[in-house]
Amino acid sequence: MFAKFTKDMKQTHTILIPTMIDPHFRFMQGVLRDEGYKSVLLKEDRANIVEEGLRSVHNDMCYPALLVIGQFIDALKSGEYDTHKVALLISQTGGGCRASNYINLLRKALEDSGFSYIPVISLNFGSLDENEFALGKKSLxxxxxxxxxxxxxxxxxxxxxxxxxxxxxxxxxxxxVAARIASMTNEWTFFRLKKNFRYILENFAALQRSGEQKIRVGIVGEIYLKYSPIGNNGLNAYLIRENAEPVNTGLMDFVLTCIYDAVYDKQLYGKGGAAYYGSLAVAKILEFFQGWLIEETKRYGFAAATPFGEVRAAAEGYISHGVKMGEGWLLTAEMVEFMKRGIENVVCAQPFGCLPNHIIARGMIRKIKQNYPQANIAAIDYDPGASAVNQENRIKLMLANANRK
Incomplete structure (x- = not known):
């Protein structure tokens, strides 16, 4: 039986959070602070994360699972924390692979490492685990x-x-700007979004920038490897060093994809009437506020995100919206959407041997190139045995092709 996180632990325990995407997780940490929880974002630059992951997780498992669990175990062994007064927080989206299985792998790793008494909390929105993290509506x-x-x-x-x-x-x-936004979480409401968007935009718009146009490289892939510098060997920073401009799609697109799963379940399979109407309502509200973000971004002269309705439409003719394993239809749609925006160079970051990614990423490249012959897509595999030099050389080849064009 696994350790439970009880209400009284809120006062005594510190919640350890794995890193994936910045500054999003810093802001989310502020939300937990407002709820009265103490939390720590784990460090990215520890040398033993991969080694601890390999000790704790079978090397046939997904590379992101190995890294997340390795980061937890490394932190617990570091001596920086009282292991009897910490809990671990991990998210679950209910998908068919890592999104559901990380938590059980983590609990087994804790038991094997002598930390079975440490509670693991699941952050999810679908009652996927007994030890769930309960947040109020305001915090959501x-x-x-x-x-x-x-x-x-x-x-x-x-x-x-x-x-x-x-x-x-x-x-x-x-x-x-990140410190300022994180410090004012108590003031966050949807009605203050525009004001805070403008504060962020005004600060970046004041920066002196050169007029040179560099090669733009879109980044897609498995969600952890797409964003995490630990997982993708600092892909964004590497592209900048190579005189390119990385282009990331937002995490909100992934959230909306998960919400739309219930919508498509109803449309395609006739499942879940109440879930359909609730999910559709939430999605439309979030897309409305996303419209504010796009409008303000353009007003300050920056390239804005694509409305999610257009992202959904980009999948049509390529892949069904019923494909939900891994990142599902979203990954294919993102590559197509990049092509429509004139971003012809794309890096697809995927765990080695990830079956969903071989279908929704590699499996779709040929079809995309038929419709967009100029597409310059490099699928890069990441795993513990992959050489960073080989990965970078493949990206350099992709950039060399882009320069020739």
């Missing part, structure tokens, strides 16, 4: 706001960092 709204703010800052950083006139100026603005 704040979590959605955190994703909007994080998506905007991630996009602006990518559009400014490759072009900054003063070295380090983008990072300075990024950290200052």
């Amino acid at each position: 709204i704040k979590l959605m706001a955190a994703i909007f703010y994080g998506d905007l800052m991630m996009s602006l950083y990518n559009q400014c960092k490759p072009y900054e006139m003063t070295l380090g100026a983008t990072n300075e603005i990024y950290e200052r």
Whole structure:
């Protein structure tokens, strides 16, 4: 029987959170603080994460699972925390692979490492685990706001960092703005979104940038490897060093994809009437506020995200919206949407041997190239035995092809 996280532990325990995407997780940490929880975002730069993951997880398992669990076990063994006063937080989306299985793999790893007394909390919205994390409605709204703010800052950083006139100026603005937004979570409401969007945009718009246009490289893939510097060997930073501009799609698109799963279940299979109407209502509300974000971003002269309705439509003719394993139809739609925006160069980051990705990513490249012959897509596999040099060489080849064009 696994350890339970009880109400009284809220006062005594610190919740450890794995890192994946910044600044989103920093903002989410602020939401937990408002609920009275103490939490720590784990460090990315520890040398033993992969080694601990290999000790704790069979090497045939998904690379992101190995990294997340390795990061937890490494932190517990570091001596920095009182292991009798910590809990581990992990998200579950209810998917058919890692999204459901991480938590059981983590509990087994804790038992094998002598930490079976440490509770693991599941953050999910579908009653997937007995030890679930309960947040109030106000905090759920704040979590959605955190994703909007994080998506905007991630996009602006990518559009400014490759072009900054003063070295380090983008990072300075990024950290200052992130600290300000994270400090005011108590004031977050959907009605303050525009004001906070403008605050973020005004700060980045004031940065001096060169007029040079660099090669834009879209990044798609399995969600952890798509965003996490641990998982993709600092892909965004590498592309910037190689004189390119990375383009990430927002985490909100992934959230909306999960919400639309219930909508398509009803439309395609006739399942879940109440879930259909509830999910559709939530999706339309989030898309409305996403429209605010797009409108304000364009007003300040930056490239904006694509409305999610257009992203959904991009999958048509390529893949069914009933495909839900892994990132499902979203990954294919993102590649097509990049092509429509004129972003012809794409890196697809995927775990080695990931069956869903071989269908929705590699399996769709030929079809995409039939309709977009100029598509320059590099599918990069990541796993513990993969050489970073080989990965970078494949990306360099993709960039060389882009330069020739």
